Amino acid sequence: KAGVTQTPRYLIKTRGQQVTLSCSPISGHRSVSWYQQTPGQGLQFLFEYFSETQRNKGNFPGRFSGRQFSNSRSEMNVSTLELGDSALYLCASSLSASRSILGYTFGSGTRLTVV
């Protein structure tokens, strides 16, 4: 079966702009989580969506937002980009109730560079 698809793979934006990243989970997975990965902080949890509802949220400013559609595809948006937002953004899909056992399936990520 198809894996988790993230688009685009690479993105370069300037400070102050906004960006939208997309994630298509594995078919049948209704939970989509987003993580920011940087060398200094590792993987930091952004938020989780399940059945179009945000279920968990990490400690990121309101500039970071997301949504999930009825087909489980998810988008995340970052407004007013800052240099510190440069990171690898990872999407992870899961069968929500069994995440602690079956784990996540991650996409390849979107590498965002803010200049």
Add this chain to the structure above:
Amino acid sequence: TQLLEQSPQFLSIQEGENLTVYCNSSSVFSSLQWYRQEPGEGPVLLVTVVTGGEVKKLKRLTFQFGDARKDSSLHITAAQPGDTGLYLCAGALQGGSEKLVFGKGTKLTVNP
């Protein structure tokens, strides 16, 4: 404060050597997972351990969950260049919301 501390942060060894990496916490986890991430890719799940004291083997990789479910280790026997990557541990907090917390990882390089 990092909930899961991984050590060492970096490890560079020669092909054929053995190694152990550690994942420690003061919190109790209902389960703990290990992932491997290669450059330019997302992490890939290697194993999940659930029971305190549990040991799982995956070919040359041995995973152990501490008796108190606060720590875990990954041992690789006769490392190969294909083992190179970032090894991440992730825990599901006991009584938590199913959110997985990740360590910062151990970056392993196996030289031929």
